[in-house]
Amino acid sequence: MSPLLRGPAESGGATPGAEAPERFPGFDVMEEVERWDAVTAGVVLSRLGPAPRLEFFTITEEAIGRALFDQLLDQHDDPRVPVFEMVDARLAAGETDGWRYADLPEDADAFRRSFAALDVHAGDAFATTYADLDWHDRNDLMQVIQQRGSEDWYGLRADRVWSLWTRYACTAFYSHPWAWNEIGFGGPAYPRGYKNLGIDAREPWEVADRSDIDPVGRGDEVEYARRRHAEARTRQLGQADPKGPHGVGQELADRDR
Amino acid sequence: MTGLGSVRRRNASAWLLPNDGQRADHRLRRDMRRYADDDEVDIVIVGLGAGGSVLLQRLARSGWRAVGIDAGPFWDPDADWVSDEAGSHHLYWTDPRVIDGEDPVALGSNNSGRGVGGSMVHFAGYVPRFHPSDFSTYSADGVGADWPLGYAELAPYYRAIEQELPVAGQRWPWGDPHGYPHSPHPVSGNGMVLQRGALELGIETRVGPVAITNGRFGNRPHCIYRGFCLQGCKVNAKASPLITHIPDALAHGAEVRPDAMVSAVEVDDDTGLATGVRYFSGGVERRQRARIVAVCGYAIETPRLLLNSATRRWKHGLANDEDQVGRYVMVQGAPQAAGRFDEEIRMYKAPPPEVTSEEFYETDPTKPYQRGYSIQTVSPLPITWAEHVAAQGHWGSVLREYMRDYVHWATIGALCEYLPRPDNRVTLDEETDRYGLPVARFSYSLCDNDRHLLKAARDKQTAILEAAGATEVITIDRNAHLVGGARMSADAKTGVVDRDLRTWAISNLYVVDGSVLPTQGSANPALTIMALAARAADRMIQGQRAGTPRRAGAEQPT
Numbered sequence: 001m002s003p004l005l006r007g008p009a010e011s012g013g014a015t016p017g018a019e020a021p022e023r024f025p026g027f028d029v030m031e032e033v034e035r036w037d038a039v040t041a042g043v044v045l046s047r048l049g050p051a052p053r054l055e056f057f058t059i060t061e062e063a064i065g066r067a068l069f070d071q072l073l074d075q076h077d078d079p080r081v082p083v084f085e086m087v088d089a090r091l092a093a094g095e096t097d098g099w100r101y102a103d104l105p106e107d108a109d110a111f112r113r114s115f116a117a118l119d120v121h122a123g124d125a126f127a128t129t130y131a132d133l134d135w136h137d138r139n140d141l142m143q144v145i146q147q148r149g150s151e152d153w154y155g156l157r158a159d160r161v162w163s164l165w166t167r168y169a170c171t172a173f174y175s176h177p178w179a180w181n182e183i184g185f186g187g188p189a190y191p192r193g194y195k196n197l198g199i200d201a202r203e204p205w206e207v208a209d210r211s212d213i214d215p216v217g218r219g220d221e222v223e224y225a226r227r228r229h230a231e232a233r234t235r236q237l238g239q240a241d242p243k244g245p246h247g248v249g250q251e252l253a254d255r256d257r
Numbered sequence: 258m259t260g261l262g263s264v265r266r267r268n269a270s271a272w273l274l275p276n277d278g279q280r281a282d283h284r285l286r287r288d289m290r291r292y293a294d295d296d297e298v299d300i301v302i303v304g305l306g307a308g309g310s311v312l313l314q315r316l317a318r319s320g321w322r323a324v325g326i327d328a329g330p331f332w333d334p335d336a337d338w339v340s341d342e343a344g345s346h347h348l349y350w351t352d353p354r355v356i357d358g359e360d361p362v363a364l365g366s367n368n369s370g371r372g373v374g375g376s377m378v379h380f381a382g383y384v385p386r387f388h389p390s391d392f393s394t395y396s397a398d399g400v401g402a403d404w405p406l407g408y409a410e411l412a413p414y415y416r417a418i419e420q421e422l423p424v425a426g427q428r429w430p431w432g433d434p435h436g437y438p439h440s441p442h443p444v445s446g447n448g449m450v451l452q453r454g455a456l457e458l459g460i461e462t463r464v465g466p467v468a469i470t471n472g473r474f475g476n477r478p479h480c481i482y483r484g485f486c487l488q489g490c491k492v493n494a495k496a497s498p499l500i501t502h503i504p505d506a507l508a509h510g511a512e513v514r515p516d517a518m519v520s521a522v523e524v525d526d527d528t529g530l531a532t533g534v535r536y537f538s539g540g541v542e543r544r545q546r547a548r549i550v551a552v553c554g555y556a557i558e559t560p561r562l563l564l565n566s567a568t569r570r571w572k573h574g575l576a577n578d579e580d581q582v583g584r585y586v587m588v589q590g591a592p593q594a595a596g597r598f599d600e601e602i603r604m605y606k607a608p609p610p611e612v613t614s615e616e617f618y619e620t621d622p623t624k625p626y627q628r629g630y631s632i633q634t635v636s637p638l639p640i641t642w643a644e645h646v647a648a649q650g651h652w653g654s655v656l657r658e659y660m661r662d663y664v665h666w667a668t669i670g671a672l673c674e675y676l677p678r679p680d681n682r683v684t685l686d687e688e689t690d691r692y693g694l695p696v697a698r699f700s701y702s703l704c705d706n707d708r709h710l711l712k713a714a715r716d717k718q719t720a721i722l723e724a725a726g727a728t729e730v731i732t733i734d735r736n737a738h739l740v741g742g743a744r745m746s747a748d749a750k751t752g753v754v755d756r757d758l759r760t761w762a763i764s765n766l767y768v769v770d771g772s773v774l775p776t777q778g779s780a781n782p783a784l785t786i787m788a789l790a791a792r793a794a795d796r797m798i799q800g801q802r803a804g805t806p807r808r809a810g811a812e813q814p815t
Contacts (some may be wrong), residue, residue, distance in 0.1 A: 040339040043339045106353065171643075174640045179638065183661050184603075185343075188340035189485065191489045200446075208601070
């Protein structure tokens with residue numbers, strides 16, 4: 001197979017940008033591409049090709065969006081799974097999930113308003129832009145937004161916005177073969193199918209999970225995040241003033257037009 | 258059990274598909290009969306999902322001049338479907354819709370199909386029957402509603418459709434005990450976990466019932482355990498009307514008109530009768546005249562179309578003088594629980610629908626709630642699995658870490674019988690779609706009984722996974738399926754259609770889809786929708802001999 005189809009890591013299946021040790025050494029789902037039907041192979045291969053040029057987001061929104069999706073998916077360095085580009089393409093094509101919450105505008109507008117709100121929040125809390133925050137400060141800010149739950153966040157309901165961001169981000173990231181390598185997922189399976197069903201049953205090409213890593217050891221991360229959140233509160237980060245249903249987010253969105 | 262020969266004599270779809278490795282019946286489609294817009298056909302059917310497709314096939318077989326119109330494509334599984342989660346987005350109804358209420362229900366991929374075959378193209382494949390108790394929950398338990406027909410009237414149609422799909426599963430001990438035409442499929446790691454936990458707790462489970470071939474059926478091959486049932490079956494092993502009823506309809510002179518969005522049912526205000534439909538095709542608005550119109554757009558689009566078809570006579574929407582259209586829409590509460598095991602489960606292998614328990618289906622007088630829930634295997638692919646993880650509040654590095662652990666998790670789901678409520682309804686929003694038609698606004702709020710059931714089902718699933726040896730269990734509250742919105746009733750005041758699925762208000766307008774269900778049980782609705790459509794077709798065919806179809810509904814169930 002052409003090396004272009006593989007993940008860029010030397011060891012085959014490793015996912016770029018991952019900080020944790022790989023679980024399925026050498027597993028590369030793209031090794032199987034010749035056993036997929038042509039239509040499916042085309043769809044998956046297109047995700048490894050050059051990303052289409054950005055169409056939907058403005059230059060200001062690009063800086064915010066790249067930082068946001070990096071944070072949500074823990075992507076630190078290039079090469080990345082091109083989540084931002086994939087979301088941009090979806091929004092440009094109007095490819096929604098087929099519904100929106102009554103208290104949130106249509107997805108495209110909701111993204112613009114929420115991105116504007118991220119900058120305002122960063123300004124209120126850190127006197128800088130969202131994109132200019134360092135990784136940990138941005139992490140704190142994310143934690144604050146998530147923990148607002150069903151409360152208002154700059155004129156938007158926080159949990160609705162969080163749901164929108166994570167749905168688009170996860171759909172993009174976990175559609176990418178690099179992410180499949182990371183989680184040991186076999187990818188497309190037609191016309192090949194599966195022969196070895198059952199517990200601890202693998203196909204010859206599936207790679208066993210490494211047993212020498214504590215599987216849920218990163219629960220510490222949650223504790224860490226909570227601690228950081230408590231610290232952030234003491235720095236008054238969480239007290240940025242939401243401006244009600246016609247808050248700053250809306251004002252900025254209006255001004256942008 | 259009836260043999261294959263008799264199935265083939267009444268529905269030859271599986272034998273009309275090609276046997277050369279191609280999955281679509283290109284020749285049948287090319288040679289399909291085509292009607293002119295100003296031909297007055299016997300029936301125009303709006304929406305070719307579980308209800309509309311069965312109706313089309315049955316009526317075409319009886320010599321009716323029938324046209325089926327669908328907003329989406331006439332799918333070719335080879336060319337249009339992929340073995341990939343994100344790449345299957347086009348299978349869902351993703352035109353704009355607004356969701357509202359205290360407990361808004363996500364639509365799209367979860368419950369809304371598009372194109373010929375409807376949402377059965379991407380349904381998991383579970384096809385349980387309703388229980389006899391489902392037809393009289395109000396009399397028995399004081400909740401829900403009584404149906405204007407009984408289980409016994411539907412039973413022959415259940416049997417017929419089970420043979421036509423065909424259904425694979427173990428002999429079924431719950432409800433009205435019955436067997437299935439195909440033997441049960443082998444069970445994967447995910448199914449074994451449910452079996453193991455249930456056995457530990459003394460809960461009965463059975464393998465099935467799934468509309469997936471276990472052995473050759475006509476020109477449909479055996480399942481290859483690929484696991485992408487929810488992305489459209491490229492194998493032609495999982496049933497959808499696209500392959501189980503449409504081929505036979507075409508062979509008997511029906512026309513399928515895809516990519517055509519019906520904008521209104523046309524009614525003559527003077528005669529009070531439907532005269533046909535208006536629809537957009539290729540950007541042009543056209544009309545199809547018909548003697549009878551059947552709306553089969555499912556629980557959101559059917560009410561929307563009736564409401565959007567208002568005339569001077571029907572100011573509030575067709576058949577809506579009693580303010581019943583769009584009300585009593587139901588979803589099933591579908592909490593899912595996932596357990597972490599040291600072993601590798603690899604739940605993406607094999608079809609998600611495998612093992613079921615209906616032990617908690619019926620009302621248990623010792624519980625603080627009425628009616629019940631069922632438990633079934635589900636097995637989310639990575640993107641859906643990320644939803645489970647994100648629902649725990651995880652994101653960033655923690656999300657990635659949980660996701661890396663994917664092969665160790667098994668997932669089961671429940672279906673809770675949420676009760677019909679008048680304010681859980683579809684109305685028209687101010688927003689319009691690209692056709693300029695007001696979009697549906699769907700409002701949903703749970704009642705106390707619903708919340709009790711949700712908790713009971715969540716707790717039971719957690720107990721099963723723990724009994725199976727899970728070291729960690731996570732749960733997510735979801736919803737599944739959509740029924741109601743144009744319910745059948747014993748009188749014209751409390752519903753939209755009679756027991757033959759004819760609207761009370763307009764004698765040549767029918768609703769033949771899941772929106773007619775007065776209650777939903779905790780069974781997946783596809784089989785019941787198909788059985789109701791097959792019965793409605795029989796009643797229409799009987800009625801044709803008597804001239805105008807005779808009004809039913811007043812007579813007692815036999």
